[in-house]
Amino acid sequence: MSSVSSDEVVEAGERPGALEGGVPWRRLDVRMLVVHPIREVVQRLPLLAGVLIAGTSTGRTGLWGLVGAVVTVGLGLLRWFTTTYRVAGGRVQVRRGLLRRQVVSAPLDRVRTVDVSAPALYRVLGLVRLTVGTGQSDRRSNTGLRLDGLTAAEAERLRTELLRRPERAAAPSVVTEEVLALAAPSWIRYAPFTLSGFLTVFVIAGFAWRIASEARIDPRRLGQATAGYAQLGAPPWLEALAAALLLLAVVACASTIGYVLAFYRFRLVRGPDGSLQVGRGLVSTRSTTIEGRRLRGVEISEPLLLRAVQGARCIAIATGLRVGRGAERGGTLLLPPAPMEEARRVAGSILGTAEPVAGRLAPHGAAAHRRRYTRLLLAWIPISTVLLVLVWRMSLPPWPWEGSLALLPLGLALAHDRYRSLGHALVGRTLVTSRGSLVRRRCMLACDGIIGWNLDQSFFQRRAGLATLVATTAAGRQQYAVQDVPLDEAVRIADRAVPGLLSPFLVAGEPEPEAVAS
């Protein structure tokens, strides 16, 4: 039995699509011919800067880099000439390749998401990039159904065509959109707490380092230039503190800038057909459409820092949209860091009922509470012991061991918080599960989206009478766990969430004897 693939690649020996002749193949917009050279130049900017600053005598590497740039520009231009697409016979088809002609095609009813993004350069030229998400294709790394360079109008036309369904063709054409969320300027106060700036700072540092190395700037000479400052005589701990504060300030600034760039004019809209549309972005804009019938639930996630200022984000649980993967990276976000009440309200209106969002969750009990501490101690005791032995026998400086002692109260607080985050409930036809401390996630998954159960028990969980019940699904993170729940309760939830599935395997009576080695 072969797998059910949602899109297929055909090596086109004969003219593809001869069956549905008549529908012409379309080309990407001609302005893409400008985009490729500019993009290459921007990517090689460090190299060019190096060449310009240090003169033309940088040697072979610089020269080869430029040759490479010319070749990639050529390939980019060639790609424009060889890429065509069309929607015909109930399929969307993309034809590409010069020597190895191939046609990537997917049936329209497998189209789950349409993502339209416009990087800055594209926006200037009035172009967008359109990515079609089909169930399984996102598990592979290829970007099969991506049309890189359409006019905005053409993308909009294509989006409606791709997501149109026969049963909805008769729907009134009057657009009755419902705005679920609009970004408020005050949300920017949550930006410094997202720490997304760390990445930005790393990228900028990498960029600077590349320019420096291309221009043959020796960082050690910079060190000599700043050596005078070091002789001012500040104690080292003060310097470290100042450096840490400076880094924190830079990261907070970068996070704020990143937040504005990514979420400026954020807008979450429910279309008349039940699809969700997210639009956002300052310089590069992005617009994602998630088909309504692919939506399986919502997740409210609260990273610790964000939780400290009572903020939260919403993430979609939809089939064909794996969280944080490949082309759809970031496409699952339904609400950027925003006030907690706003996140709850948005999640409630997406689900159609506020009960799963606001309802109280069943705690997991004393055994689960104890397990949080034992797991912490099982990690902490060996590390601390090893450090102590190292201090004692190998005359290591004592501060790592002292540090581990200082970390213990923090760890205990974390364990306690992890227990308080644990919870689950079955509200109507929605499974709600909550867990995590550093990132607390409350996942609300429609029971219809559950396509199997994993019931995991480690040796210690069996002794404590606990189990981790995992609902598997084709949507979002692919698995949503109810962690460390009493076994009876796990069986009860699984049985009630998906009626009939477990019943052949259920019996009444006293618990089974523990299977151990003879």
Place this chain on the structure above:
Amino acid sequence: MTDVPGGSGQVEEVDRPVTEALRIRPPRHLVSPMAVRYWTARALVGWLVVVAIQLALLVPAHAGLTGWRAALLAATAVAAAAHLAIMPRWRYRVHRWEATSQAVYTQAGWFSQQRRIAPISRIQTVDTERGPLEQLFGLSNVTVTTASAAGPLKIHGLERDRAQALVDDLTRSVEASRGDAT
């Protein structure tokens, strides 16, 4: 950071079970008894590699086995012996499977144990596979996948004919209930 996980708002009392608690029984069928030998052989290969690395790295350094090297080697031997004596038999008692016309149910593991249940209507592929070591013992394994990346059900250590029969059965059941499976 002081709010409870549920937060405020409408309070929906989670109802406690009033009826007698049901428990889930293990799947019906054991795997082949040959699986015990297969698991032993597989673990033995792993341990032999560990011992070989120790011998290769430690012995030529200086002449002979000095104290702690010998101790390490002895500890490895003890751990290997215990693992080889306990793991395969324990595994054999745990590894079970069952397939009805509605669902596939597997149980696997030893120290950590996993039970997995998938409805037939959600199954996407059924594969059987035989590694070189499994062929030596006349065994096959069957993998059942669903649309979830987290849900493959694996049944290790089946007799070859039994595995093939199971695959045929499942394929027939799956074809009888075609759908989107997501």
